[in-house]
Amino acid sequence: MAKSQNNTATKSSGSKSSTSSASSNSTSKNGSDGVSKENANDKTLKKLFEQGLQDIYSAEQQLIEALPEMAKAAFNEDLEDAINNHLEETKKQASRLEKIFDRLNIEKEGETCKAMEGLIEEGKKILQEYPESPVRDSALIIGAQKIEHYEIAAYGSLCELADVLGFYKVAEVLDRSLAEEENTDHLLTDIAKDVNDEAMEMSETEEKEKEYV
Numbered sequence: 750m751a752k753s754q755n756n757t758a759t760k761s762s763g764s765k766s767s768t769s770s771a772s773s774n775s776t777s778k779n780g781s782d783g784v785s786k787e788n789a790n791d792k793t794l795k796k797l798f799e800q801g802l803q804d805i806y807s808a809e810q811q812l813i814e815a816l817p818e819m820a821k822a823a824f825n826e827d828l829e830d831a832i833n834n835h836l837e838e839t840k841k842q843a844s845r846l847e848k849i850f851d852r853l854n855i856e857k858e859g860e861t862c863k864a865m866e867g868l869i870e871e872g873k874k875i876l877q878e879y880p881e882s883p884v885r886d887s888a889l890i891i892g893a894q895k896i897e898h899y900e901i902a903a904y905g906s907l908c909e910l911a912d913v914l915g916f917y918k919v920a921e922v923l924d925r926s927l928a929e930e931e932n933t934d935h936l937l938t939d940i941a942k943d944v945n946d947e948a949m950e951m952s953e954t955e956e957k958e959k960e961y962v
């Protein structure tokens with residue numbers, strides 16, 4: 750089969766890879782960690798790592814604000830306790846990140862996690878729409894798990910990046926937060942079983958009452 754002759758005008762369109770490797774650099778950037786000649790790829794990955802840290806830090810800050818309200822809104826006591834316990838973990842996670850910023854000499858501000866803003870907003874909307882009940886608890890858990898999954902994705906990828914970049918101690922610290930997010934997710938799954946059963950019973954009772962009216 751004729752290989753499509755792709756020598757048709759490779760018009761250097763936009764040339765995404767235009768980071769001229771001849772970087773006889775004008776900047777004399779000496780890494781204090783002894784790594785003298787970082788290539789462009791390393792810089793990009795490190796930057797990505799820094800932005801990722803700032804993003805999850807912003808997310809954790811937003812959660813420290815939002816979780817008390819979510820806990821208060823819970824009808825089921827186990828759910829309320831789980832959210833309150835996770836609030837304490839969230840505060841620890843934020844201070845772990847602050848230590849990482851100090852260690853790596855990174856500004857902690859810089860990113861606003863828009864995704865977390867959206868997830869929290871969705872959660873609040875549900876709380877306004879539903880009266881306090883097992884059904885609302887079901888919704889609360891769904892919202893909380895979406896939040897945990899976002900954090901799991903963030904910490905999971907940051908652990909990988911820290912490893913690749915050679916920040917092994919930082920990777921260990923991030924892994925602790927990752928484990929807390931995963932445990933919270935599993936705990937919420939367990940609580941959801943009871944809460945969903947209660948919510949279903951309540952819905953069935955309401956349906957029956959409607960039939961007899």
Ligand code: FE
Binds near residue numbers: 809839842900930
């Ligand atoms: Fe967190």
Ligand code: FE
Binds near residue numbers: 804862864
């Ligand atoms: Fe984000």
Ligand code: FE
Binds near residue numbers: 896897
């Ligand atoms: Fe979390």
